[in-house]
Amino acid sequence: MRVSLKDVAERAGVSIKTVSNVVNNYQHITPAMRARVQHAIDELGYRPNLTARHLRKGRTGIIALALPELANPYYAELAGAVIDVAAEHDYTVLIDVTGGRRRQEAQVGQGFRARVTDGIILSPLELRPEDLRNRDDDAPLVLLGERGDGVPYDAVAIDNVAAARTAVRHLTGLGRRRVAFLGGRTDDTAHPAHLRLRGWREVLATQGVEAPDHLIAPTNGWDRADGAEAMTRLLDTDEPPDAVFAYNDLLAIGALRVLSQRGVRVPEDMAVMGFDDIAESRFGAITLTTIAPDKRAIARLAIESILTRLQDPDRGPDSLRRGELRPEYRLMERESTLGRG
Amino acid sequence: MRVSLKDVAERAGVSIKTVSNVVNNYQHITPAMRARVQHAIDELGYRPNLTARHLRKGRTGIIALALPELANPYYAELAGAVIDVAAEHDYTVLIDVTGGRRRQEAQVGQGFRARVTDGIILSPLELRPEDLRNRDDDAPLVLLGERGDGVPYDAVAIDNVAAARTAVRHLTGLGRRRVAFLGGRTDDTAHPAHLRLRGWREVLATQGVEAPDHLIAPTNGWDRADGAEAMTRLLDTDEPPDAVFAYNDLLAIGALRVLSQRGVRVPEDMAVMGFDDIAESRFGAITLTTIAPDKRAIARLAIESILTRLQDPDRGPDSLRRGELRPEYRLMERESTLGRG
DNA sequence: ATGAAAGCGCTAACAA
DNA sequence: TTGTTAGCGCTTTCAT
Numbered sequence: 265m266r267v268s269l270k271d272v273a274e275r276a277g278v279s280i281k282t283v284s285n286v287v288n289n290y291q292h293i294t295p296a297m298r299a300r301v302q303h304a305i306d307e308l309g310y311r312p313n314l315t316a317r318h319l320r321k322g323r324t325g326i327i328a329l330a331l332p333e334l335a336n337p338y339y340a341e342l343a344g345a346v347i348d349v350a351a352e353h354d355y356t357v358l359i360d361v362t363g364g365r366r367r368q369e370a371q372v373g374q375g376f377r378a379r380v381t382d383g384i385i386l387s388p389l390e391l392r393p394e395d396l397r398n399r400d401d402d403a404p405l406v407l408l409g410e411r412g413d414g415v416p417y418d419a420v421a422i423d424n425v426a427a428a429r430t431a432v433r434h435l436t437g438l439g440r441r442r443v444a445f446l447g448g449r450t451d452d453t454a455h456p457a458h459l460r461l462r463g464w465r466e467v468l469a470t471q472g473v474e475a476p477d478h479l480i481a482p483t484n485g486w487d488r489a490d491g492a493e494a495m496t497r498l499l500d501t502d503e504p505p506d507a508v509f510a511y512n513d514l515l516a517i518g519a520l521r522v523l524s525q526r527g528v529r530v531p532e533d534m535a536v537m538g539f540d541d542i543a544e545s546r547f548g549a550i551t552l553t554t555i556a557p558d559k560r561a562i563a564r565l566a567i568e569s570i571l572t573r574l575q576d577p578d579r580g581p582d583s584l585r586r587g588e589l590r591p592e593y594r595l596m597e598r599e600s601t602l603g604r605g
Numbered sequence: 606m607r608v609s610l611k612d613v614a615e616r617a618g619v620s621i622k623t624v625s626n627v628v629n630n631y632q633h634i635t636p637a638m639r640a641r642v643q644h645a646i647d648e649l650g651y652r653p654n655l656t657a658r659h660l661r662k663g664r665t666g667i668i669a670l671a672l673p674e675l676a677n678p679y680y681a682e683l684a685g686a687v688i689d690v691a692a693e694h695d696y697t698v699l700i701d702v703t704g705g706r707r708r709q710e711a712q713v714g715q716g717f718r719a720r721v722t723d724g725i726i727l728s729p730l731e732l733r734p735e736d737l738r739n740r741d742d743d744a745p746l747v748l749l750g751e752r753g754d755g756v757p758y759d760a761v762a763i764d765n766v767a768a769a770r771t772a773v774r775h776l777t778g779l780g781r782r783r784v785a786f787l788g789g790r791t792d793d794t795a796h797p798a799h800l801r802l803r804g805w806r807e808v809l810a811t812q813g814v815e816a817p818d819h820l821i822a823p824t825n826g827w828d829r830a831d832g833a834e835a836m837t838r839l840l841d842t843d844e845p846p847d848a849v850f851a852y853n854d855l856l857a858i859g860a861l862r863v864l865s866q867r868g869v870r871v872p873e874d875m876a877v878m879g880f881d882d883i884a885e886s887r888f889g890a891i892t893l894t895t896i897a898p899d900k901r902a903i904a905r906l907a908i909e910s911i912l913t914r915l916q917d918p919d920r921g922p923d924s925l926r927r928g929e930l931r932p933e934y935r936l937m938e939r940e941s942t943l944g945r946g
Numbered sequence: 947a948t949g950a951a952a953g954c955g956c957t958a959a960c961a962a
Numbered sequence: 963t964t965g966t967t968a969g970c971g972c973t974t975t976c977a978t
Contacts, residue, residue, distance in 0.1 A: 266743060268955055279965045284957065292963055314721045315660045316955035319970050324656070324721065326699070333685065335884060340681035344674065347702050358667070358699040361688050380655055380665065380721065402607065488888040517888055524890040543676060547829040547858055549865040549890035609971055620949045625973065633947055657971035660954050 276304035332364035345563035364389035383570035404573035428463025440507035447511030448480035491518025513538035551598035561591035617645035673705035686904035705730035724911035745914035769804025781848035788852030789821035832859025854879035892939035902932035
């Protein structure tokens with residue numbers, strides 16, 4: 265059996281409390297006593313039982329991070345950032361993969377899945393605001409992505425609409441007149457794809473550039489294969505676009521693959537933009553221009569939100585824009601849009 | 606405050622034990638009693654406190670997975686597989702990122718980092734066998750990757766030497782005479798890079814093909830940039846290779862990027878092989894031939910090893926090859942080695 | 947079939 | 963400065 269405080273206390277000939285004091289680095293212990301207890305601890309190889317400690321204190325030192333999937337490098341990179349930042353605060357991260365399914369996301373939000381965590385960072389895809397109503401979990405929750413109206417939690421998200429505008433303006437600034445959108449999704453207005461689509465619409469509207477619905481290529485998923493499939497469809501229309509703005513880098517990379525196979529020159533015949541700035545974007549035969557959200561800042565804001573509420577549980581959603589925390593983003597110009605084409 | 610068993614018991618007018626019985630789906634409860642208790646549970650919105658349960662039972666339902674990094678898609682994909690398999694057994698996965706640093710890996714192995722887990726899956730990069738001596742953590746440990754001799758733990762790993770032989774034979778079978786190895790590492794004989802390098806040596810030796818040391822291109826890391834840098838060096842030698850076998854896909858992808866920039870045709874002038882079969886390999890301008898370890902099988906063997914030892918703590922390392930569990934691997938032939946070049 | 951009570955390992959009042 | 967004790971919420975003998 266594992267050695268407990270009691271065993272150490274017996275060994276050192278002191279009380280349990282004294283040992284606990286030493287373990288927790290309490291102030292008022294005589295050096296001699298500390299040394300004696302430490303000796304017993306080392307001898308017995310004692311290590312605290314976190315479960316017991318948690319039961320008593322109500323803290324585990326674990327933060328849950330719920331993501332749609334790890335196969336998308338954006339989420340993997342984001343997870344890495346969260347893990348780094350959490351480690352700086354002596355927190356461990358437990359990763360929960362939701363598959364982007366609404367039911368699973370709602371369960372995470374309710375704290376039903378990872379129930380041993382001090383806080384929850386949830387990156388939803390299909391979650392609706394009402395799924396968070398009557399949440400009776402006491403662990404602080406912070407959302408990654410735009411939150412719906414009236415959701416009383418912090419939400420960390422870049423301004424997707426503005427970022428999309430930046431991206432599309434870059435394309436029209438290159439002289440492109442037929443800018444397609446890859447990954448359109450018309451149904452769910454809270455989905456990031458919808459917000460980016462809106463940015464696309466807005467720019468094209470103000471510039472008097474043609475923005476008809478047939479330049480929107482919807483996709484089933486958000487992976488490379490979906491991008492390839494959608495690009496193929498666009499190329500097979502009567503009037504193919506001269507630029508595409510993809511919902512994310514993965515779709516854009518799938519598109520680049522098809523363009524390469526079909527012999528369409530990038531960026532000369534077709535400028536391509538992604539979104540996410542995953543590492544892969546910097547190493548294809550043609551590197552990908554993309555919007556780079558500040559992942560480190562996202563992680564920092566999320567962790568800070570949780571730590572703040574852990575200290576002050578009654579605190580509501582935070583300051584800026586009614587609880588919306590806005591990390592920065594940058595446009596990374598690379599080969600896929602280089603020159604004037 | 607949160608509602609506990611006691612609250613439910615009071616509400617239903619029964620004892621704590623009876624409520625516990627209902628919650629745990631015990632056998633001998635009258636339907637009437639069950640209904641009554643369930644009603645109180647629903648009314649109060651009771652949810653069991655896992656921490657307390659675990660303090661009592663000694664299990665958390667959490668398995669730790671320690672990986673060098675998440676930025677490498679191979680690890681991200683592997684983590685996804687582990688999470689899936691764990692979920693099938695009602696286990697949650699806590700991911701720990703070691704950065705591939707020996708000290709961190711040793712701490713994970715000792716159970717010092719994630720101390721609330723029922724078992725530990727450790728994928729080491731720099732860990733030495735001696736770091737696992739005198740391990741005094743009671744949680745079952747399983748290693749991902751070849752274990753050193755005399756390490757009394759299960760280790761799940763494909764046969765790296767054999768897989769490398771398969772890869773290099775594929776290249777020589779194409780008629781290539783100067784097959785370089787990208788990512789050589791000469792110092793650490795336990796490192797997977799060393800094992801793959803050994804496979805490379807063995808094949809070239811038996812085929813009477815030139816295998817001089819200047820065809821080994823060492824790299825500092827295992828990322829795309831390192832591959833690009835090493836490929837550049839190889840191209841700038843007097844007699845560049847006509848094929849390269851990279852330690853992993855990331856290095857190979859970096860190499861492909863350089864080849865594309867330099868106008869070297871792949872596979873005509875240069876055949877390229879990777880290792881890992883990350884999703885990215887299937888979507889470049891030139892898709893990458895690679896060795897595909899069965900990630901799902903790796904995850905399954907690792908989880909099963911832990912579950913087995915959880916049931917029978919005294920059980921030693923398992924059956925096959927003294928504790929080495931051997932998942933399968935396949936050669937995925939793609940464009941980067943297609944045809945006879 | 948249900949109840950009473952002990953105790954998992956720890957922390958935090960309170961006492962000394 | 964150190965010791966005693968109660969109790970976090972649960973499961974689990976042992977009674978009934």
